[in-house]
Amino acid sequence: MRHATRFLGPRLAPLAAGLAVVLAAAALAPAPHAGELTLAWKAAGPEGSTRYRVFVGESPGVYDRVVEAASALSATVTDLEDGKLYYFAVKALDGAGHASPDFSPELACMARPQLDAVEAPALAPGGSGWVTLRGANFDRDVRVLSLDPRLAVRATTLEADGRLTVLVEASVDADGSGDPIPAPGRETFSLVNPCRRAASFFAAHPQIADVDGSGVVDEADVSAVSAAVGARRGESGYRPAADLDGDGLVDGSDLERTILLSRSR
């Protein structure tokens, strides 16, 4: 949760200061990356005869690159500049070259997060500590997952200098040995950036905020989104309809947009 992360970060920061630090060699002189991102979509026509074309731009609705995806339902866009927000949309084409009359709803995304170095202490079973992640393309709402079943990510903070500080909690001593858990490394974490629906999408689809399906965007929808604030995709309180920008997290921006749309009807 974004607000919770900001609260926990300063309070636990002194703990992190005393931890041993492991620096990856690459982190000493981070090189610029040629970022990439893999997009996927639903089929829009018969398999095999339907082709797809991905449009890429640096401004909403303005596309200066085209990536041909052939008949696949996904495509990887490469050569994305680190830290820059890109806008993506897709069109389908039939065998005669007739394209969809309009673009798919536009997504605004950064390139896939690139993890270069991890600075982490050794954790005792049941203990916790702050881990610093260095790299590129960390969205403010980047989702950090632990691939080590003994470690759980409890909070994430994007610092002003671009690094991520992650509160990691070790599970209790499952095997009873009392041995410390090895310090986590790059292979320990998986990072996922959210993609958001672009602002132009909301202008064209104001009914997106009709969370309860009543036909109008009203106070009931504001209440529904408010109740879901803080829920991530996959969690029990998560409501896809309330996640207006589609970033996988129902947050204040979704609530604010719902309020605006309810007032403009």
Place this chain on the structure above:
Amino acid sequence: MGVAVARIAATVGAAAALLLSGSPALGGSMDLEWTPVGGDVSGYRIYAGSRPDALSFAADVPNVASSTLGNLTACAYYYIAVKARDARGALSDQYSNVVEGYPHPDIASAAPVVLGRGVDATLVVTGAGFVSGAVASFPSPKVSVLASRVDACGRMSIDVRIAKNAPEGPLGITITNPDGGFGTLAAAMRVVTEGTGDPLDVLAVSPAPGVAGVDAFAPVRLHFSAPLDPASLTASRFRIVKSSGGRGNIKLAGAPLLDATGRWVTLTPASPLPAGAAFAVVVKGGHGGVHDLSGNPIDVDYVQDPAFTTRDLIQSIRYGPPEQVAATGLTLPDGGSVPADAAFVVRFTEPMHPATIGAKTFRIRVSGKGKVKLLEGQPVLLEDGVSVLMVPLEPLDASATYSVQIKGGPKGAASLRGVAMAASHETTFTTQMPIVGGLGVAE
């Protein structure tokens, strides 16, 4: 000409000879001459009747030797005699001799007024006093009478031949009744040299060549360079032909109509011209074609080029969401692309006849396949009277070719005024690819 010698009463002395003169005068009249009697004569009294033994007073004239007796019934046979009158008003005891005959012919007009040299023509002479058996004659021997027919007391038809070397200039005509009475109209016509004047030409046609959007009921008129010979205005010499959408002539309601100037001809189709087709006016020229009063024809057939085009009955075909297509539908061009869930409205240029709106006249077809099923009760003519709505029962297949078809011709869609389309209409379109959904990041 009846001539008789009168016996005049002893009281006035001398005998008088009464006769009918044949000099032309007004119709319904007879010209009389007699030999004056000597003695104390102050004038004469004229008697007339339908029988020689039943004469009655007709007119008193002074002491003259001739007079014209008017107010007679044209083509009636009269007996006439005179008596002398002395200064005291006493009349001679006896009539002069009795003369008899018809009022002489009176010619009011002859048409055509211009005759070309070297042509045969039929003259129509109007007036009064043309008795059966009357004949026509001309002062020029180069104008010969082929036949004369008395159509009525006031009308004769005369077939004439104008020799190629007939003198140019005014030409008079004389009609002579069987009794010798005659009437003449000087300079009734004019002989001209054929081909030396302006040739007959079509100066203008309405609708003008190349004009589009002509109403199906627009009059078709032609303006000629010279007055036409009415006898040459036959339906076979004037045609309205289809230049597109099939061949053939448009049936005319009757013979071409010539206006008072003789230069404007109006053609009236028997039914409104089919909509959305090209038509041309054709006038037969050359020998046997339309000619003017001088016999001058058009050199060759006149064919209006470019043709004029009647207004299309279909204004547009629109597509859009079913509930919005009538009001805000977009125009569907031939070969256009539409969403697969679109509905269609065919908009016409004038109110349509509901009886011509149905499944047999309006349909959506899949290319190479059958008809697309529409919602029940459709196609339907909307309240505005000019829009026909077609909503497919199911969304169309994406990225496929369809066509909207409207049947034309006599069994096709028609307007309330009875205007039909010259040919069936078809607009082809393809359905669009759907908009891609579900775009996200592959995790």
